[in-house]
Amino acid sequence: MCGLAGLFDSRARRPVDARRLTAMTDAISHRGPDDAGYFQAAGIGLGHRRLSIIDLASGHQPLFNEDGTVAVAYNGEIYNFAELMAELSALGHVFATRCDTEVIVHAWEAWGPDCVDRFRGMFAFALYDANCETLFLARDRMGIKPLYYSALPDGRVAFGSELKTLLVLPEVARELDPIAVEEFFALGYVPEPRSIYRTVRKLPPGHVLTIRRGQAMPEPRCYWDMTFQPDQTDEAAVAAELPERLMEAVGIRMIADVPLGAFLSGGVDSSAVVACMAKSRETPVTTCAIGFGEADYDETSYADQVARRYKTDHHAKRVAADDVGLLDLLPRVYDEPFADSSAIPTYRVCQEARRHVTVALSGDGGDELFAGYRRYRWHRYEELVRARLPQSVRGPLFGALGRSYPKADWAPKPLRAKTTFQALARDTADGYFHSVCVVADSHREALYAPSFKRELQGYRAVERIREVMAAAPTDDPISRVQYADLKTYLPGDILTKVDRASMAHALEVRVPILDHKFAEWTGSIPASAKLRGREGKAVFKKSLEPLLPEEVLYRPKMGFGVPLAGWFRGPARARVLASLKGEALRGCGLFDVAAIDNLVDRHMSGLSDHTQPIWALLMFAGFLEQVHVAPTLPATAAVDAYDAVVA
Template structure:
C-alpha cells in the first residue's frame, strides 16, 4: 500500500514548489516506509511513498510509459493486472516491470478514462498525460482507497491520499463546512464527497476526475453502479455452491504478494469465512491474529481461538486494556477530521499486532453490507411491512400519538422499548432509516448546537445525505434500498475509512475480498429472502459456510467490534473527559451549547442516562480541534492572486 500527493497548475505552467511537494509527501511516510520519490515538470508535481508488496525491486513510482510522457502515482492493488498486461502486450505495449502499477499507464494509453472499467481491485491513483496536458484522478468502485483534492484560489489543484498532505499547503482555506459538522454529529463521520473543510473534497467511490489544463473545473464522473435486481429463479442449494465458488476466487486473487501475508480473525462469520477460503488455497497454515479485551462482554477472543483451531491456523492473540485512552490523541491525527467510530481503537490495535508478522492482511469487512448482516436491516424490514399495511394519513397520527405517550425505557429489554418503535413507524421510509443509523437524534443535535451554529446551518438536515443517495437508486425491494444506502455512505465513510487509516498508520496493507465488485454484483441478484430470512441476517452466507465452519460460530449472536464507553466515562476517565470537553477547544469555536454538554456529562456520570455516544462524538471532535485544526489554522497564510 502507498501514499500519493500532487500539485497541478490548472491555468498555466508555473513552477511547482519542490519543498512543499516534499513536505506533502513526507506527511504520508507511514503509508509507504519503503521508498519515496518526486517528479516535477512544468506546472505539475507528483510525489509517492511506497510500501513494497509486489515486484519489490522494480515497482518504484512515479512510473512512466515508454517515452516518459505519461506518469502515474498509485495506491492499491489491481488483482487482474497480469491478464491486462498480456492483453496490452498483444496490442503493442512494452513493459519494463512485473507490477500492477505499469498496467495503469498503458491502460490509459489504450482506453483513456474507460481504463478503470477494466481494473478489478482497490485503487486510488493520479495520472498525468503530458501529451494532452491532462490530469486523471480515479478511485475504486467501493471507496476502499481514499483520495482528497482541493482547487485553490490561485489556480492550483492539490491532492493526496490523506487530508494531512493538503494541510501542508499554507494557501488552503481552513474554514469549517457547517453542513459537514451536522453530518458528523448525525452519522459519526463526514460522508463523501464532503470533508470537515469547505475547501477540501473527497473523490467519491466509483468516480473519476479528468482535468485538462486551461479548461474549466470539471465535475467528478461516475463509472460504476451497483444495481439490485433479484434473480427469483435462483435455487438455494445452487446459490450456496456459487457463493462458495465466487468467494473462493475473490480470496484467491488477493493472495498475490512478495511479502508475508495473513488475516484478521475475530471469530465472526465474515472473517472466519475469509480465513476458511484462504486455508483452501494455502500450502501451509494461514497466519491469523486477533485481540481480546479485559472486559468480558466485549471480548470475542474465545471465538477467534475456536475458529483458529478448527482451521488449523497459525494464530496470534493479545489481550489489550479496554481503557487505552492514550490512543485518542493518535486517532485524531490518523483521521485528520472528526471520526466517531470507537471501534477505530481496537482496529488500530489489531493492525499493530498483525504488522509484527505480516505486511498484508485480509479482512472480512463488507460482509454485512453485501449479505444484509446488520440488525438494523431486520428492524427496518419489520417497520416497512407495517408501513406497507397502513396508509400514511392513518399511520402517522396514530404512531406519533403512541410515540408521545409511551414512556421512555432505555433500561428495559428491547421488547418493552416500544416508544422508539412507535416513533419510527410514524416516519416515512428514508427518514426512519436515517434515525436508525444516526448516532445522535435530531432533538439531541438541536440542543447540542449553539444559536450561531443553528443559524449557519440555515435549516440544513443531515437526512439529505440519504435522500440524495436514494433518490434514483437502482433497487427493487426495501432491503435493497438500505443495503444500497450503506454501500454508498456508511461503508466508504465509516468502515473503509476506519480500516484504511488504522492499517496505514502501522504500514499494513488490508485487502477486502468480500468487497470484490464482481462478487457484489452477483450478491445484488440474490432474492431478499436469501439475504434476510425471519430473524437471520446473512442467511445464504451462513448456509453456504455450514460445511466449513462450526454451527455455533455461524449462528451466535453478533457482537460487533466495540469498546465499553459507558463504563469508561463513569469510571477512571470521568474527570479526564469532563476536563477535555468543558475546558478544551470546544468552547473556543462557538458551535456548541456548553451548558448542555455539562448536563450530558452530569447525567451520564450519575447513571440517569447513557450519553456515552454523544460524549464520545464530542471527545473526538475536541481531539480533532486540539490536534489538527488549531495547528492547521495557525499555519494558514492568505492566498496569492491567480496567475502569480
C-alpha cells in the same frame, strides 16, 4: 500499500514548488515507509510514499510509460494486472517492471478514461498525461482507498491520500462546512463527497475526475454503480456457487512478495475469509484477533474455534479497560472527526498484525452485501407497517407514542419501544436514518448553538440518506437500505476506519468480500434469501456450513464495539471531562455549553447513557485541538517568492 500527493496547475504551466510537494508527501510517510518518489514538470508535481508489496526491487513511483509522457502515483492493488499486462503487451506496449502500477499508464494509453473499467482491485491514483495536459484522478468502485482534492483559488488543484496532505498548504482554507458538521454528529463520519472543510472534497467511490489544463473544473464522473437484479431463484444453487466465488476473490488477493495473514474476529465474515485462505495454501495462515476483558464485548473464543479448526498461526491480544491512550492519537490518525469507537480495537488489531505480516485480509463488506445488520430486520418490519398505514395516520399516532413512552436505554432492545415508535412515525428514509443515527435529532438540536442552527438553514443529515435511497436502482426495501449503506456507511465509516488504522502501521488490508465481481453477483440474489425471518446473511451462512462451526455461523451478532459507557465513568473520566470542558470545544461557537455540561453530568451520574454523543464530542474536540489548528508549511523566502509568481 502506499500514499500519494500532488499539485496540478489547471490554468498555466507554472512551476510546482518542490518544498510544498515534499511537505505534502512527507505528511503521509506512514503509508509508505519503504520509499519516497517525486516527479515535477511544467505545472505538475506528483509525490509518492511506497509500502513495497509486489516487485520489491522495481516498483518505484511515480512510474512512467516508455517515453516519459504519462506519469502515475498510485495507492492500491490491481489483482488482474497479469492478464492486463499480457493484453497490453500484445497491443505493443513495453513493460519495464512486473508490478501492477505500470499497467495503469499503459491502460490509459490504450483505453483512456475507460481504463478503470478494466481494473479489478482497490485503488486511488493520480495520472498526468503531458500529451493532452490532463490530470486524471480515479478511485476504486467500493471506496476502499481514499482520495481528497481541493481546487485552490489560483487555479491549482491539490490532491492526496489523506486530508493531512492538503492541510500543509496555507492556501487550503480551514473553514468548517456546517453541513459536514451536522452529518458528522448524525452519522459519526462525514460521508462522501464532502469533507469537514468547505474547500476540500473526497472523490466518491466508483468515480473519476478528468481535469484538462485551460478548461473549467468538471464534476466527478461515475463509472460504476451497484446493481440489484435478483434473478437467482434456486437458493440451493446459490449456496453451492457462493463458496467457489468467494474462494476465487480470496485467492487473487493472496499474491504478495511479503508476509500475508488475516484478521480473525470470530464473526462470520472474517472466519469465512480465513477458511478460504486455509484451503488455498498448505502452510498455516497467520491470524490476529483483539478481545476485551468484558465478556459482552469479547469474541475471542469464537476466533479460537476457527483458528483451531484451520490450525492457523493465531495471535490474540486483549484491549484493557484502561486503554484510553488512543483518545489523543485517533484524531491525528483520522484527520476528519470520526466517531466509530471500534476504531480503538481496529487500531490495536492492525498494530498486532503488523508485528507478524505486511498484508492482511479482512472480512469487511459481508453485512452490507448479505443484509447482516440487525437494523435491516427492523427496517423490514417497519416497512410492513408503513405499507399498511398512511403517513397521515402513522405520524400523529406513533409520534405521540414515541413522545410519551419512557426512554429505557438499560432495557433489552425488544423492550425499547420508544425508538420503534419514533421510527414508525417517520417516512422510509427518515426511519432508516433514525436507526443509523449516532446522535439523535433531539440531542443535536439541544447541543447546537443558535448561531450554528442559523448557519444550517434547516438542513438535516437525513437529506443525505434520502438522496442516496432515491437513487437506488431497486424498489426492494432491503436492497434500498443495502444500497444506502454501500454509498455512505461502508466507505465513510467501515473502510475509512480500516484504511487509516492499517496505514498508521504501514499494513496493507485487502477486502475480498468487496471484490466488485463478487458484489455484482450478490446483487442477483433475492433479498429474501439474504434476510430470512430473523436471520440475516441466511444464504451466506448456509453456504458456509461445510466450512465453519455452527456456533460461529448462528450465534447472535456482536459487532466490534467498545465498552465506552463504563470507561467514561471510570478510567477515562478525567480525560473526558478535560476535553469536553476545554476551550477548543467551548470556544468554537458551534455548541450550547450548558447543554454539553448537562449531557456529561447526566451520564457521569448514571442517570442516562449518553455514550454516543460524548464520544462524538470527544472526537470533534480532538479534531479541533490537534488537526484544525495544526501548522501549515512555514513561510520562507523561497515560498514567498513562489507565491508571488503564482498569484
